[in-house]
Amino acid sequence: xxxxxxxxxxxxxxxxxxxxxxxxxxxxxxxxxxxxxxxxxxxxxxxxxxxxxxxxxxxxxxxxxxxxxxxxxxxxxxxxxxxxxxxxxxxxxxxxxxxxxxxxxxxxxxxxxxxxxxxxxxxxxxxxxxxxxxxxxxxxxxxxxxxxxxxxxxxxxxxxxxxxxxxxxxxxxxxxxxxxxxxxxxxxxxxxxxxxxxxxxxxxxxxxxxxxxxxxxxxxxxxxxxxxxxxxxxxxxxxxxxxxxxxxxxxxxxxxxxxxxxxxxxxxxxxxxxxxxxxxxxxxxxxxxxxxxxxxxxxxxxxxxxxxxxxxxxxxxxxxxxxxxxxxxxxxxxxxxxxxxxxxxxxxxxxxxxxxxxxxxxxxxxxxxxxxxxxxxxxxxxxxxxxxxxxxxxxxxxxxxxxxxxxxxxxxxxxxxxxxxxxxxxxxxxxx
Amino acid sequence: xxxxxxxxxxxxxxxxxxxxxxxxxxxxxxxxxxxxxxxxxxxxxxxxxxxxxxxxxxxxxxxxxxxxxxxxxxxxxxxxxxxxxxxxxxxxxxxxxxxxxxxxxxxxxxxxxxxxxxxxxxxxxxxxxxxxxxxxxxxxxxxxxxxxxxxxxxxxx
Numbered sequence: 001x002x003x004x005x006x007x008x009x010x011x012x013x014x015x016x017x018x019x020x021x022x023x024x025x026x027x028x029x030x031x032x033x034x035x036x037x038x039x040x041x042x043x044x045x046x047x048x049x050x051x052x053x054x055x056x057x058x059x060x061x062x063x064x065x066x067x068x069x070x071x072x073x074x075x076x077x078x079x080x081x082x083x084x085x086x087x088x089x090x091x092x093x094x095x096x097x098x099x100x101x102x103x104x105x106x107x108x109x110x111x112x113x114x115x116x117x118x119x120x121x122x123x124x125x126x127x128x129x130x131x132x133x134x135x136x137x138x139x140x141x142x143x144x145x146x147x148x149x150x151x152x153x154x155x156x157x158x159x160x161x162x163x164x165x166x167x168x169x170x171x172x173x174x175x176x177x178x179x180x181x182x183x184x185x186x187x188x189x190x191x192x193x194x195x196x197x198x199x200x201x202x203x204x205x206x207x208x209x210x211x212x213x214x215x216x217x218x219x220x221x222x223x224x225x226x227x228x229x230x231x232x233x234x235x236x237x238x239x240x241x242x243x244x245x246x247x248x249x250x251x252x253x254x255x256x257x258x259x260x261x262x263x264x265x266x267x268x269x270x271x272x273x274x275x276x277x278x279x280x281x282x283x284x285x286x287x288x289x290x291x292x293x294x295x296x297x298x299x300x301x302x303x304x305x306x307x308x309x310x311x312x313x314x315x316x317x318x319x320x321x322x323x324x325x326x327x328x329x330x331x332x333x334x335x336x337x338x339x340x341x342x343x344x345x346x347x348x349x350x351x352x353x354x355x356x357x358x359x360x361x362x363x364x365x366x367x368x369x370x371x372x373x374x375x376x377x378x379x380x381x382x383x384x385x386x387x388x389x390x391x392x393x394x395x396x397x398x399x400x401x402x403x404x405x406x407x408x409x410x411x412x413x414x415x416x417x418x419x420x421x422x423x424x425x426x427x428x429x430x431x432x
Numbered sequence: 433x434x435x436x437x438x439x440x441x442x443x444x445x446x447x448x449x450x451x452x453x454x455x456x457x458x459x460x461x462x463x464x465x466x467x468x469x470x471x472x473x474x475x476x477x478x479x480x481x482x483x484x485x486x487x488x489x490x491x492x493x494x495x496x497x498x499x500x501x502x503x504x505x506x507x508x509x510x511x512x513x514x515x516x517x518x519x520x521x522x523x524x525x526x527x528x529x530x531x532x533x534x535x536x537x538x539x540x541x542x543x544x545x546x547x548x549x550x551x552x553x554x555x556x557x558x559x560x561x562x563x564x565x566x567x568x569x570x571x572x573x574x575x576x577x578x579x580x581x582x583x584x585x586x587x588x589x
Binding site for chain 2: 045046049061064067068111115126127128131132135138139142145146149
């Protein structure tokens with residue numbers, strides 16, 4: 001029922017969010033009393049699963065955490081292990097990693113825009129209804145996504161849980177001729193990406209602004225993807241090795257996940273809008289032109305407009321992939337030797353959903369003695385809950401069904417990778 | 433159109449959700465390659481809909497092996513669903529995946545990207561928590577499910 005000051009809603013599924021999880025909202029006497037995003041966090045399982053494993057195994061094992069962003073897990077793991085072993089992978093191998101990562105960004109962002117997020121703005125229950133009404137649009141989205149998929153398959157060996165990535169580089173490096181086969185589909189994808197940006201620019205966006213500090217990696221040479229140091233909109237700047245001094249996690253009663261906050265500062269947000277806000281000046285000229293053309297300024301703090309940022313990042317990733325393919329020179333060896341040593345290493349990359357941090361401690365024989373994974377969704381949990389509290393408070397006049405749908409839409413703004421962070425996603429709204 | 437594809441859906445590190453990949457592992461390991469598997473694409477995926485559609489869109493026959501939640505049935509029970517029944521499979525309550533197979537079939541149908549023939553071989557799972565390894569009853573289903581895949585392929589030529 002609508003317009004009651006005390007009420008309870010119980011909705012058993014939260015659609016079109018990656019994976020599964022739970023959301024609980026309690027309203028008492030017309031006031032939002034509690035908002036909890038319940039998270040059952042796979043990374044905790046994987047942290048335990050990794051102990052005692054060889055230093056070569058984290059990239060493969062952690063890629064199983066998420067089917068949507070396996071490259072993010074693989075490359076954060078590689079960087080952390082390599083850091084522990086005192087090895088830096090750059091040059092052509094670093095570029096090849098960036099190219100692989102571009103494929104994942106294209107695939108993940110296209111999936112989210114077309115199948116998960118756009119139906120909200122167009123008033124459709126989901127992608128099927130969108131496809132029924134606009135088959136050409138969804139077909140374009142699938143073609144765009146496939147271009148990213150093709151990059152991942154060629155370089156990673158396969159798109160799901162890529163098998164060609166290893167500590168130190170790759171098991172096999174592609175030839176120039178092999179990479180050249182990607183250029184044609186990527187050029188077509190660039191047109192699709194530009195059309196996508198124009199398409200989402202026409203959506204109507206609710207006026208909702210967050211005030212979170214935003215955090216992302218920054219790379220002095222280019223838009224941060226597979227490397228960088230950490231910066232925030234509040235002026236913090238620190239190296240990945242210091243991540244755990246600045247980012248602290250605490251257990252909250254309603255979740256097996258840890259709530260991440262910035263030490264002494266509180267909640268923060270990572271992900272596309274943070275990345276864009278902190279790095280938009282490092283986008284390519286075309287991507288910057290597209291961003292300006294679709295109304296993105298130097299800062300984005302409306303989570304609904306994250307779909308615009310994802311569209312711009314697809315343009316950038318496709319163009320960047322084409323550049324990397326054009327400039328590619330096969331490395332003399334597909335990997336650098338990484339000899340184990342006792343120590344601790346840290347690595348972070350920009351997953352499509354935000355900064356993904358890994359830490360591994362190794363013994364002298366190269367066995368993992370401790371592992372820590374901080375995924376973007378867990379970092380954003382406090383900010384999502386904070387935004388939802390405000391969001392619900394402004395919409396208490398909606399009936400139960402519409403309020404639930406509005407909450408689902410609000411959550412999708414953050415593209416939470418619940419696969420990384422939760423188990424079952426049910427939404428419960430109590431109005432007491 | 434052309435070709436045949438067998439798709440194992442699931443995650444080996446989510447206990448019984450790994451039954452699809454386990455069946456595919458078994459099929460891939462067969463030596464010598466049985467004649468009915470010659471030229472057949474064997475794929476493993478996490479059930480993300482567009483990957484499923486890309487895998488089967490041009491196929492004459494797609495056989496999907498997946499785990500299902502069926503709390504009222506014994507673990508390891510096997511089911512077969514062809515179109516249109518496969519399209520009626522629900523979302524999360526039935527499939528172990530966040531986007532239901534039924535939704536994937538519906539989306540593919542809307543976009544005219546279904547295989548000419550689709551058969552779903554499903555196995556009731558008991559444990560979808562984190563961890564490697566199938567529960568015993570589900571593990572016992574792997575060989576008969578793989579055998580059934582081969583029978584279907586043999587009959588399809």
